[in-house]
């Protein structure tokens with residue numbers, strides 16, 4: 001077991017991915033907010049995306065298991081009330097990974113149309129405001145006809 | 156004052172939990188797949204809101220209870236939700252209109268609460284507000300679609316309105332203690348909530364060409380713990396596992 005530093009813990013936690021979008025880490029998604037070290041005890045603070053997000057339990061367990069596998073056993077994970085999560089907290093690398101995975105990343109407010117993550121066309125329509133999870137909406141591309149998830153802008 | 160705020164947190168939590176539980180009953184019964192998913196996603200959000208408000212109640216109570224204890228181990232007479240939120244789910248028109256009424260209410264409620272000088276309430280209000288905006292977009296669009304489509308859909312919406320309308324005044328019921336909390340900037344001012352709600356709702360009903368029922372029995376009692384029989388049945392199902400197997404975990 002190596003000595004814990006905050007940077008080291010952040011580095012290890014890069015392996016913890018969002019259970020529903022397994023190509024993006026919880027840091028890139030903006031869920032991982034803080035790491036504090038007090039002697040042997042490591043505290044990890046996370047924030048939920050949506051308040052009803054059922055993935056928070058899985059994420060908490062993943063954090064503990066990942067750190068345990070590196071020899072850090074005294075870990076507590078707390079759900080923070082602040083800051084309130086929004087899609088601006090998703091990093092650029094996170095958005096790029098999301099797009100490569102086939103999910104249209106959340107747009108900035110200036111963009112009017114959601115573009116298809118497969119062919120790039122902006123000729124798309126919303127089929128349902130809720131996709132496979134609360135954070136996504138279901139879209140269809142009118143150009144290549146593929147349906148796709150859009151990670152909704154939440155700010 | 157702590158006790159009053161505790162009761163208020165329960166009112167918020169119980170309202171969200173009962174709404175969420177009723178929506179969850181649609182799982183597998185939605186009119187089509189996407190809508191099934193939408194209904195249950197909104198349900199999850201509402202149960203998440205309930206969790207936040209139960210946690211606030213727990214923190215105020217000074218007892219060693221958990222948020223789950225408050226949700227699963229209290230009896231019907233201890234619930235503080237208005238009767239509206241415990242009504243059976245009815246048909247899709249009924250669920251949709253009830254959801255719309257509560258979404259508009261929650262929009263104004265959480266806008267006000269996010270300004271609360273009680274920090275935990277303000278944070279929870281901010282979090283819930285972002286999600287309620289989405290809920291409202293959906294329920295409002297459905298109200299319009301149903302009211303302006305076939306004769307049967309319109310008739311069902313009108314029927315839902317006739318049944319639900321006199322349950323809505325209870326959303327705005329307050330007592331002396333709540334008015335004091337509002338004056339102190341801790342909770343929302345329910346008189347202005349009512350005003351904002353009425354303006355917005357009546358404009359939509361007019362657009363949908365739905366007729367407000369003239370008069371009827373006005374529901375009350377939920378906030379004092381006097382509930383309809385529907386809540387008892389709901390809790391019997393929802394609380395079964397914790398009652399039968401105390402402390403059971405997944």
Ligand SMILES: [Zn+2]
Pocket residue numbers: 116117118119120121141142143144145146
């Ligand atoms: Zn395309």
